[in-house]
Amino acid sequence: MQFNALTAHELHDKLVKKEISAVEITEAVFKRIDAVEEKVRSFVTQTRDKALETARAVDAKIGRGEEIGPLEGIPVVIKDNMCTEGILTTCSSKMLHNFVPPYSATVVEKLKQAGAVLIGKANLDEFAMGSSTENSRFFATRNPWDTERVPGGSSGGSAAAVAADETIYSLGSDTGGSIRQPASFCGVVGLKPTYGAVSRYGLIAFASSLDQIGPFAKDVRDCARVFSTIAGHDPKDSTSAEFEVPDYTSFLTGDVKGLRIGIPREYFVEGTDPGVKELIYNAINKFEELGAVCEETSLPHTEYALPVYYIIAPAEASSNLARYDGVRYGYRDESAEDIVTMFMRTRSEGFGTEVKRRIMLGTYALSSGYYDAYYLKALKVRTLIKQDFDRALEKFDVLISPTSPTPAFKYGEKAGDPMQMYLSDVFTISVNLAGIPGLTLPCGFVDGLPVGLQLMGRPFGEGTLFKAAYAFEQNTDFHLRKPNL
Amino acid sequence: MATQYEIVIGLEVHSELKTNSKIFCCSSTEFGGDPNTHICPVCLGLPGVLPVANKKVVEFAIKAGLALNCRIAEFSKFDRKNYYYPDLPKNYQISQYDLPIAEHGYLDITVDGQQKRIGITRVHMEEDAGKLNHEGESMATARYSLVDYNRTGVPLIEIVSEPDIRSPEEARLYLEKMKAILQYTGVSDCKMEEGSLRCDANISVRPVGQKEFGTRTELKNMNSFRALQKALEYEVERQIDVLEDGGRVIQETRTWDEARGITLSMRSKEEAHDYRYFPDPDLVPMIISPQWIEEIRQTLPELPDARRERYIRDYGLPPYDAEVITGSKELSDYFDEGLKHTGNAKALSNWVMGELLKFINASGISVADSDFPIRPASLAELVNLIDRGEISGKIAKDVFAEMQQKGDSPAAIVEAKGLKQISDQGAIAAVVDEVIANNPQSVEDFKNGKEKAIGFLVGQVMKATKGQANPGVVNQLLREKLK
Numbered sequence: 001m002q003f004n005a006l007t008a009h010e011l012h013d014k015l016v017k018k019e020i021s022a023v024e025i026t027e028a029v030f031k032r033i034d035a036v037e038e039k040v041r042s043f044v045t046q047t048r049d050k051a052l053e054t055a056r057a058v059d060a061k062i063g064r065g066e067e068i069g070p071l072e073g074i075p076v077v078i079k080d081n082m083c084t085e086g087i088l089t090t091c092s093s094k095m096l097h098n099f100v101p102p103y104s105a106t107v108v109e110k111l112k113q114a115g116a117v118l119i120g121k122a123n124l125d126e127f128a129m130g131s132s133t134e135n136s137r138f139f140a141t142r143n144p145w146d147t148e149r150v151p152g153g154s155s156g157g158s159a160a161a162v163a164a165d166e167t168i169y170s171l172g173s174d175t176g177g178s179i180r181q182p183a184s185f186c187g188v189v190g191l192k193p194t195y196g197a198v199s200r201y202g203l204i205a206f207a208s209s210l211d212q213i214g215p216f217a218k219d220v221r222d223c224a225r226v227f228s229t230i231a232g233h234d235p236k237d238s239t240s241a242e243f244e245v246p247d248y249t250s251f252l253t254g255d256v257k258g259l260r261i262g263i264p265r266e267y268f269v270e271g272t273d274p275g276v277k278e279l280i281y282n283a284i285n286k287f288e289e290l291g292a293v294c295e296e297t298s299l300p301h302t303e304y305a306l307p308v309y310y311i312i313a314p315a316e317a318s319s320n321l322a323r324y325d326g327v328r329y330g331y332r333d334e335s336a337e338d339i340v341t342m343f344m345r346t347r348s349e350g351f352g353t354e355v356k357r358r359i360m361l362g363t364y365a366l367s368s369g370y371y372d373a374y375y376l377k378a379l380k381v382r383t384l385i386k387q388d389f390d391r392a393l394e395k396f397d398v399l400i401s402p403t404s405p406t407p408a409f410k411y412g413e414k415a416g417d418p419m420q421m422y423l424s425d426v427f428t429i430s431v432n433l434a435g436i437p438g439l440t441l442p443c444g445f446v447d448g449l450p451v452g453l454q455l456m457g458r459p460f461g462e463g464t465l466f467k468a469a470y471a472f473e474q475n476t477d478f479h480l481r482k483p484n485l
Numbered sequence: 486m487a488t489q490y491e492i493v494i495g496l497e498v499h500s501e502l503k504t505n506s507k508i509f510c511c512s513s514t515e516f517g518g519d520p521n522t523h524i525c526p527v528c529l530g531l532p533g534v535l536p537v538a539n540k541k542v543v544e545f546a547i548k549a550g551l552a553l554n555c556r557i558a559e560f561s562k563f564d565r566k567n568y569y570y571p572d573l574p575k576n577y578q579i580s581q582y583d584l585p586i587a588e589h590g591y592l593d594i595t596v597d598g599q600q601k602r603i604g605i606t607r608v609h610m611e612e613d614a615g616k617l618n619h620e621g622e623s624m625a626t627a628r629y630s631l632v633d634y635n636r637t638g639v640p641l642i643e644i645v646s647e648p649d650i651r652s653p654e655e656a657r658l659y660l661e662k663m664k665a666i667l668q669y670t671g672v673s674d675c676k677m678e679e680g681s682l683r684c685d686a687n688i689s690v691r692p693v694g695q696k697e698f699g700t701r702t703e704l705k706n707m708n709s710f711r712a713l714q715k716a717l718e719y720e721v722e723r724q725i726d727v728l729e730d731g732g733r734v735i736q737e738t739r740t741w742d743e744a745r746g747i748t749l750s751m752r753s754k755e756e757a758h759d760y761r762y763f764p765d766p767d768l769v770p771m772i773i774s775p776q777w778i779e780e781i782r783q784t785l786p787e788l789p790d791a792r793r794e795r796y797i798r799d800y801g802l803p804p805y806d807a808e809v810i811t812g813s814k815e816l817s818d819y820f821d822e823g824l825k826h827t828g829n830a831k832a833l834s835n836w837v838m839g840e841l842l843k844f845i846n847a848s849g850i851s852v853a854d855s856d857f858p859i860r861p862a863s864l865a866e867l868v869n870l871i872d873r874g875e876i877s878g879k880i881a882k883d884v885f886a887e888m889q890q891k892g893d894s895p896a897a898i899v900e901a902k903g904l905k906q907i908s909d910q911g912a913i914a915a916v917v918d919e920v921i922a923n924n925p926q927s928v929e930d931f932k933n934g935k936e937k938a939i940g941f942l943v944g945q946v947m948k949a950t951k952g953q954a955n956p957g958v959v960n961q962l963l964r965e966k967l968k
C-alpha cells in the first residue's frame with residue numbers, strides 16, 4: 001500500500017520506527033495528487049515547497065532523536081475559507097481571488113505548532129454556501145467514488161482529497177452540515193464539534209452562530225487525534241468555550257455495552273432513500289449486537305429546522321459578507337466612477353448567484369418591519385429545537401440518524417433547484433442550531449456509493465461520539481474500502 | 486397676538502473613552518500618528534477576524550453611567566448596526582441597540598441661578614469609524630479619497646438625553662456639564678477639537694400649551710459649544726419662520742455650516758437608513774455583577790456638583806464663582822491644590838476668577854500643561870503675601886505679571902525687585918513731610934474740612950514710594966501731621 005493511503009496514526013508509528021521519512025510521505029501525497037487531481041479537483045492552491053520544507057524539518061528532528069507529536073510530519077489540507085498567513089485564501093470566490101491574509105487562523109497556528117505539513121487549500125462552495133461544491137467560482141470538485149457525482153459540500157474539496165488519498169486528513173467547516181454531508185458522500189469520517197469547542201478566529205465567517213471547524217479523517221482514531229489538537233479555548237474568540245481538552249483517543253475502548261442510543265423518529269420519514277434507511281437500521285442492529293440499548297425517541301420541532309436555518313444563517317451572512325466592497329482587499333470593479341457604483345458592481349460581479357441569493361434573503365429577514373416576524377421568531381424556534389435535544393439527551397447518550405437522505409447525487413441534478421439542494425442538509429442542520437456535536441462515519445454502500453451514519457451527542461460530549469463510532473468501525477470494514485480512480 | 490413657541494431639544498453626545506487600546510482589539514488609541522499605523526487585522530475587519538470586548542471599555546462606560554446617575558444594566562449585549570460607508574471596514578458598526586449598558590439617569594444644570602434637571606435616556610458603547618481624506622471637496626466630487634483607519638475601533642460612549650432641554654443656552658450648559666462630568670470621572674479627555682467629544686441635536690418647536698411635540702430636525706456638525714448654541718438658535722428661528730408662513734417643518738437631518746452661520750438639509754426621513762440591527766453573534770452577552778458595579782462606584786471621584794457645594798459651604802464662595810471654577814476639572818483641581826497652601830479661599834478664588842482666567846484666555850495655555858508658568862502654590866503664596874501686608878494689592882498685580890513671564894515664586898520676585906511694602910513709620914514720615922511741603926493748597930483744603938483732599942495727598946506719597954508704602958500707615962501719618 002502507498003503511504004498516502006495510510007492513516008495518520010499508522011504513519012506516525014512508521015515515522016517513530018524510522019521506517020519512512022516525512023519527506024517520503026509528503027512526496028507520496030504529491031505523487032498521488034499528480035495522478036488523480038485532474039479527475040478530482042480538490043485543490044484551489046497547492047503548497048509543495050513549503051510542505052517539503054516542513055517535512056524536512058520534521059525529519060531533522062527525528063534524526064536528532066527528538067520525540068514527535070501525533071500529527072508531526074503528516075500532510076493536511078485546509079478548506080480555503082481558513083486564513084493562512086502568506087498563502088492565498090479565496091473562499092472559492094472571485095471576491096477573494098487574490099486575497100493573501102497577513103495572519104493565520106488559530107487552528108492553522110495549532111496545526112503548525114503540532115508540526116503538521118500543510119500541502120494545500122481545498123475547494124468549497126463559494127463562502128461555504130452550498131451542498132455540492134458546484135458553487136465554487138473556480139471549478140467543481142468531483143466525488144472520487146463516481147466522478148459524475150458531487151462530493152457534497154460545502155467542504156467538498158476537503159472530503160474528496162481525503163477519500164482520494166490526496167492527503168491524510170483535512171479540515172473543513174460546518175454551518176449546516178458542510179463537514180458531515182460531504183464526509184458521508186465521500187465515505188470518510190467527519191466531525192462537527194460542539195459550538196465553541198474549536199476557535200473560529202481566522203475562519204472566514206458565513207454564519208457566526210453556527211460555523212464550526214472540524215476534521216475529515218480516514219478513521220475514527222485519526223479524527224479523535226486531530227480534534228484533540230485543534231480543540232480548546234482561544235482568547236481571540238469570545239464564543240470559544242473554556243474547557244479541559246482530554247486526549248480523545250482515550251475514549252476509543254471499543255466498548256459500548258449499556259450505551260443508550262436514541263433513534264429520533266422524525267429522521268426516518270418519507271423522502272429518505274430506502275437503501276440509506278436500510279443501512280442505518282443495519283447499523284442500529286450492529287450497536288445492539290455490541291450491547292448498546294437502542295430506543296425510539298422524538299425531536300418534535302425537527303420540521304422547523306430548515307426554515308429556521310434559512311433565516312438565521314442568511315441574516316448573519318448578509319452582515320458578515322458586507323465587508324467585501326472592493327475598498328481594502330480582494331476584487332474591485334475598476335470601471336466605477338463613484339463609490340456607490342463601485343460597491344454595487346464589485347458585489348454584483350464578485351459574488352456568485354447562491355451567495356447573492358442568501359445575502360438578499362438575510363437582508364430581508366433583518367429589515368425594519370420584518371425582523372420580529374422572521375429573525376426574532378427564528379431565534380425562538382431555535383431555542384425550542386435546542387430544548388428538544390436537551391430533553392432527548394437527558395435520556396440518551398447518543399442520537400443516531402442518516403447523515404443525508406441520499407448518497408451523492410449527480411452534477412447539475414439539484415443545481416437549478418435551491419430547495420432540493422437545501423433538503424440535502426435536512427438531517428444535519430438541527431445539530432448546528434442546537435450547538436451540539438455531530439459525527440458521521442461510513443456505514444455501507446448504496447449502488448457503490450458510500451453512505452454516512454450520523455451520531456449526535458451532548459455539548460462537549462465528543463468523547464462519547466468517538467467511543468460509539470470506534471466500536472462500530474472496529475466491527476465493520478466500510479472505512480477500509482477505497483474508490484477506484 | 487403672535488403665537489408664543491416652546492423649544493424642545495434633545496442631545497446625543499459621543500465621547501471617546503481614553504483607554505490605551507481599542508474596544509475590540511489591542512491596537513493603540515493614541516491620537517494622531519501616521520495614517521494606518523494604529524491598526525491590526527481585527528480593527529481592519531479583515532476576513533476571518535473576531536472582536537473581543539475590552540473590559541476597560543465596559544468599566545469606563547459603567548463609570549460614566551454611574552456619574553450620570555444611571556441604572557447600570559446587569560445584562561447587556563452588543564449589536565451590529567449595518568450600513569455601507571468606506572470609513573467602516575466591516576460595513577457594520579458594533580454598537581448597542583436594545584440593551585444598553587446604562588439607562589435612566591440625569592444631570593443638573595444651572596440656568597439663571599436656578600437648578601434644572603435634564604434626563605438621560607441611555608448610555609451605550611460603540612466603536613468609532615475611520616477618517617476619509619478627499620482629494621477634493623467631498624466624496625462625490627473628489628478625484629479620489631483615502632481612508633485612515635487609525636480611529637477605527639476607538640471606544641465611544643453615546644449619551645442620549647431626554648427631550649428636556651428648552652433653549653439653545655440650556656443645550657450649551659448641558660454639554661458643558663457633560664464634558665465636566667466625563668472629565669472628572671476620568672473616562673474621556675473630551676477634546677472637541679480632536680473630535681473626542683461630539684454632539685448632535687434633535688430640535689423642534691411647538692406653540693406654548695400644545696402637548697404633542699412638533700416635527701423635529703436632527704442637527705449635525707457642531708464642533709464647539711458656541712457652534713451648538715448658534716446652530717440651535719438659527720434652527721429655532723428657521724422652524725418658527727416656516728410655521729409662521731403656514732408651512733410644515735420636514736423631518737430631516739441638517740448640517741451646521743459654520744462659515745455661513747446656517748443649517749442645510751442633508752437627507753430626509755425617506756432617505757434614512759434601515760440599520761438592520763441584530764445581536765452580534767461574535768460577542769457573548771455581558772453579565773455585570775452588582776459587586777463589580779459597586780467596586781466601580783467606589784472609584785468615582787468628587788463630581789462637579791459636589792465640589793461646587795463644598796466651595797460654597799466650606800469656603801463661602803459666591804455660587805457663580807463656584808460654578809465657574811468647578812465647570813472645568815483642570816481649573817478646579819488647580820484651585821484645590823492652591824487651597825493646600827493658603828487659608829484665604831475667597832481671595833484665591835478672586836485671583837483665579839480674575840487675573841488667572843484672563844491669563845489663560847489670553848495665552849491659551851491650559852493649567853494642566855506641565856509648562857503652565859504659575860503653579861497653584863505660587864498663586865496661593867501671592868495671596869498670603871497680601872494678607873501678611875508684605876505687598877499691596879496693586880503691587881501684587883505687577884508680581885503676577887512677572888510670574889507669567891518667568892514662573893518664579895512671588896516671594897522671590899518681590900525680593901529681587903525690592904517691591905516689599907514699606908510699613909516703617911520713620912521711612913514714610915520723611916516722604917509725608919515732603920509731600921506736605923510741596924502741596925500747600927491741598928493741605929489748606931483739608932484743614933478747611935475738605936475730606937477728599939487727603940486722598941490726593943495719600944496718592945502723592947504712594948507715587949513717591951512707587952506704590953510700596955503701606956497706604957494705611959500713610960493715611961495715619963498724614964492725619965497726625967495735619968492735626
Ligand SMILES: [Zn+2]
Binds near residue numbers: 528
Ligand atoms: Zn486593531
